[in-house]
Amino acid sequence: MRVVVIGAGILGSSVAYHLAMNGIEVEVFDEVHQGKATLAGAGIVCPWATKVTDPEWYALYAAGARYYADLVEGLTQRGETDLGYGRVGALVVAEDRKELDAAEQRIQSRIAHAPEAGNVRRVSAAEAKRLFPPLREDLDGIYIPGGSRVDGRLLAAAMTRAAVAAGAVLRHDHVSLELREGRARAIRSDGSPIEADEIVVTAGAWASQILRPLGMEHPVRPQRGQIVHLRLSGTETRSWPVLLPMTSHYMLAFDDSRVVIGATREDNTGFDYRVTASGQAEVLNAGLAIAPGLASATIIETRIGFRPAGDGYKPILGRVAGMDGLVIGNGLGAAGLTIGPYAGRLLAQICMGEAPDTDTSPYAPASA
Ligand code: FAD
Incomplete structure (x- = not known):
């Protein structure tokens, strides 16, 4: 069997990795969009x-979160250890005690079925600040030991490398789709067709553009996220937990004295790849209000990403009914680095004709 994967973000890389590990012939195309x-x-x-x-x-x-342990172990066995992955814990903080109580109830009801979350406990403001030193002094918290963080670009690159080591081919090219005798056919930018038994579209926010020639209106749009990276020179940050205030903003730290504050959620910007004054201000103000100890940090960069946002929260995963050999994975929105590796495994199982570990029928794409 021969599979072509269009788009090598976290989702497409995972599809390629899981297919290649099962001896399937895979060709992955990525246009490397900004x-x-x-x-x-x-x-x-x-x-x-x-x-x-x-x-x-x-x-x-x-x-998706549960699957990380297996994924990291599998990649490690293949020599892929540079993933930016760390089980550093997560710290949920709130100004309002009632909000924190509600969060604790919510978390406790969920972790009854998730031992990987660890022994969740309430922490005082002093302990919260000890765990995440730039934090304000007056915020009590809930500590979740099983929370983790990963560097998406390292993880996707590692899965792709492991797939290539197992025989997959990676090409940097734009692929388009056309309808030929009731089937989708993939075409390279030079016009040459790509032979495949299965086509997997994991093209993120750009997928609707390539699915349109097949007569499909794919409901995924770009949602711009601006996210600021800071450096606290000379400070050891690698074990700091992920910080989750009760807003849509958050903070996390990586190994190289790097602290990241995220992020804007901007609809209707299209593919406007710019750092804007209001985006930068929104993120910095939200971060400094919670963690004033970051005020003197150096701004290293602001990254822009287009989240693939569907109509609701639910991802789109599975075969397109009415068109043989076409599989779509998309709509991972703001949770794709968590869901993506597991969803890629499910899509690989579908391509191989196996029953996926999780029933994907609730996530089925619209028929052609
Ligand atoms: P993408 O990563 O966008 O990959 C799609 C790929 O397809 C691109 O490389 C593109 O070049 C390629 N492509 C498109 N069209 C073509 C074509 N015609 N031919 C060839 N290649 C093509 N998730 C979490 O779980 N936790 C977080 O903390 C988190 N934080 C986030 C913060 C920000 C600021 C943003 C933007 C996202 C965040 N996410 C987070 C969400 C997560 O990053 C995304 O859901 C996920 O990366 C989507 O992956 P994807 O593979 O579907 O798409």
Whole structure:
């Protein structure tokens, strides 16, 4: 069997990795768009605190986090250790005690089925500040030991490298699709067709553009995220937990004295790849209000990514009914670095004709 994967973000890389590990012939195409979401994603893997209640979405979010241990072990066995992955814990903080109580109840009800979250406990403001030193002094928190963070660009590159080591081919090229005798056919930018038994479209926010010639209106749009990277020179940050205030903003740290504050969620910007004054101000103000100890940090860069945002929260995963050999994975929105590796495994199972580990029928794409 021969599979072509269009788009090598976190999702397409995972599809390629899982197919190649099963001996399937894979060709992966990536156009390396500026704004690829996987390159900008913060990398928080901590589903248990979310306020989103959609059960089908949450099921994948939780399964994605659970899958990380296996994924990291499998990659490590193949010599891929540079993933920016760390089980550093997560710290949920709130100004309002009632809000923190509600968060604790929400988390406790979820972790009953998620031992990987660890022994969740309340922490005093002093302990919270000890865990995340730039934090304000007056914020009590909830500590979740199983929260983790990952560098999406390193993880996607590692999965792609492992796939290539197992025989997959990676090409940097634009692929388009055309309808030929009731089937989708993939075409390279020089006009040459790509032979494939299965085509997997994991083209993120750009997917609707390539699916349109097939007569499909694919409901995924770009949602711009601006995310600021700071450096606290000389400060050891690698073990700091992910910081989750009760807003849509958050902070996390990496090994190289790097602290990341995210992020804007901007709809209707199209593919406008610019750092804007209001985006930068929004993120910095939100971060400094919670962690004033970051005020003197150096701004290293602001990354821009286009989240693939669907109509609701639910991802789109599975075969397109009415068109043989076409599989779509998309709509991972703000949770794709958590869901993506697991969803890629499910899509690989579908391509191989196996029953996926999780029933994907609730996430099925619209028929052709
Ligand atoms: P992408 O990473 O966008 O990849 C799609 C790829 O397809 C691109 O490389 C593109 O070049 C390629 N492509 C498109 N069209 C074509 C074509 N015609 N031919 C060839 N190639 C093509 N998730 C979390 O779980 N935790 C977080 O903390 C988190 N934080 C985030 C913060 C920000 C600022 C952003 C933007 C996202 C965040 N996310 C987070 C979400 C996550 O990053 C995305 O959901 C995920 O990366 C989407 O992956 P993808 O593979 O679907 O798409």
